[in-house]
Amino acid sequence: MSIITGVPKIDKLTFEQISAYINQQYGINLTSAKLNLVENRLSKRLKHLKMDSYAQYADHIFSKGGKNELNLLCDYLSTNKTYFYRESAHFDFLQSVLDKAAPFQAYNFWSAACSAGDEVYTLSSLLEEHSKKTPIRYSVLGTDISSRMIDEAIEGKYAAARINMLPTHLINNYFEKTEDDKNQEWFNAQPAIRKNIRFQQFNLIKDIPALAMRFDFIFCRNVLIYFKEETKLKVVNEMIQKLKPGGYLILGHCEGMLCRNTDMIQIRPSVFQKPVA
Ligand SMILES: C[S@@+](CC[C@H](N)C(=O)[O-])C[C@H]1O[C@@H](n2cnc3c(N)ncnc32)[C@H](O)[C@@H]1O
Structure with a gap:
């Protein structure tokens, strides 16, 4: 795993694995333009779970023991921005x-x-x-x-x-x-x-x-x-x-x-x- 900006870099295979899952389950289209967003959002989870790489994280969420984290994945990767009287x-x-x-x-x-x-x-x-x-x-x-x-x-x-x-x-x-x-x-x-x-x-x-x-x-x-x-x-x-x-x-x-x-x-x-x- 390479780290240039302080945020770990995700490898292509893991990115594809995660984006395919998000697309299939939630319809959300994570193109390669969203790679930095995925890195930024999931780097906090890596830190929290004391993991070294996104590949390790993917192995965890797609394993039997990772169900809870998998259920939260969409939350971490989608945008919840909203406010009252939006588009009035x-x-x-x-x-x-x-x-x-x-x-x-x-x-x-x-x-x-x-x-x-x-x-x-x-x-x-x-x-x-x-x-x-x-x-x-x-x-x-x-x-x-x-x-x-x-x-x-x-x-x-x-x-x-x-x-x-x-x-x-x-x-x-x-x-x-x-x-x-x-x-x-x-x-x-x-x-x-x-x-x-x-x-x-x-x-x-x-x-x-x-x-x-x-x-x-x-x-x-x-x-x-x-x-x-x-x-x-x-x-x-x-x-x-x-x-x-x-x-x-x-x-x-x-x-x-x-x-x-x-x-x-x-x-x-x-x-x-x-x-x-
Ligand atoms: C940017 S917010 C928009 C909120 C509000 N509609 C507005 O315009 O202010 C997008 C919301 O869509 C939800 N969302 C994303 N994918 C979804 C899906 N497949 N089914 C239902 N909600 C989804 C996210 O959790 C997020 O809260």
């Missing part, structure tokens, strides 16, 4: 739909790849606030492959830097501010925005066909970019199956072209509606 035009669009809704209309939302839950609580705070004017019924399902992210989402406790994009009145109405002993501020999601949400660990490339629910809104943002082309299209088509007629699929701003060869009607950039008939 999508929430403006949602508001425009809600403004036309009849009282007590029911909506099912799915935040697929919700990471630590920022998108789910953004949605539930907007929906709860809207309900003050016109009552609506709603449920929000938040799913992610990472059990660590799902645990954080369930905890629903966020640092100021994560939440400060959310309009101030929503922060004040739906989050309780606390301070820890290092004077860091935290914002805890309150029962009003927890009561209609549910989190579940879920693999988008394997689990969609078994999902029984049908949705009015699916937010699937900033995850498909990590998948290889055929996987992106497969996931998009399976999601369309899970939309009710007239329902909306909302993709990340860079992912809109994925609906190009489907029946979906483009409403706004990266916002698509399933035809009614």
Whole structure:
């Protein structure tokens, strides 16, 4: 193993072994351009496990005794970046739909790849606030492959830097501010925005066909970019199956072209509606 920058170098065979596994299990496309990312992320695990090489690490994770570490591998290699009110035009669009809704209309939302839950609580705070004017019924399902992210989402406790994009009145109405002993501020999601949400660990490339629910809104943002082309299209088509007629699929701003060869009607950039008939 060569070390030039302080981070050990991975050999080609081990990189291919790890990237093939990640691709097959999670659909994530780790091309050779991601070699440095893999080295950086896994070097911490090598250190933690007191191992000398990535080959030794691979032998461990693919052995019987390495199951726990193998389950965490995707977590170490994927990007969980998220924050409240991300790509805010999508929430403006949602508001425009809600403004036309009849009282007590029911909506099912799915935040697929919700990471630590920022998108789910953004949605539930907007929906709860809207309900003050016109009552609506709603449920929000938040799913992610990472059990660590799902645990954080369930905890629903966020640092100021994560939440400060959310309009101030929503922060004040739906989050309780606390301070820890290092004077860091935290914002805890309150029962009003927890009561209609549910989190579940879920693999988008394997689990969609078994999902029984049908949705009015699916937010699937900033995850498909990590998948290889055929996987992106497969996931998009399976999601369309899970939309009710007239329902909306909302993709990340860079992912809109994925609906190009489907029946979906483009409403706004990266916002698509399933035809009614
Ligand atoms: C960059 S975050 C995006 C979070 C959020 N949707 C947003 O736009 O802010 C990508 C998330 O996708 C999750 N992810 C990656 N592969 C997945 C898969 N096969 N199934 C479900 N979630 C996956 C990661 O764990 C991560 O939390």
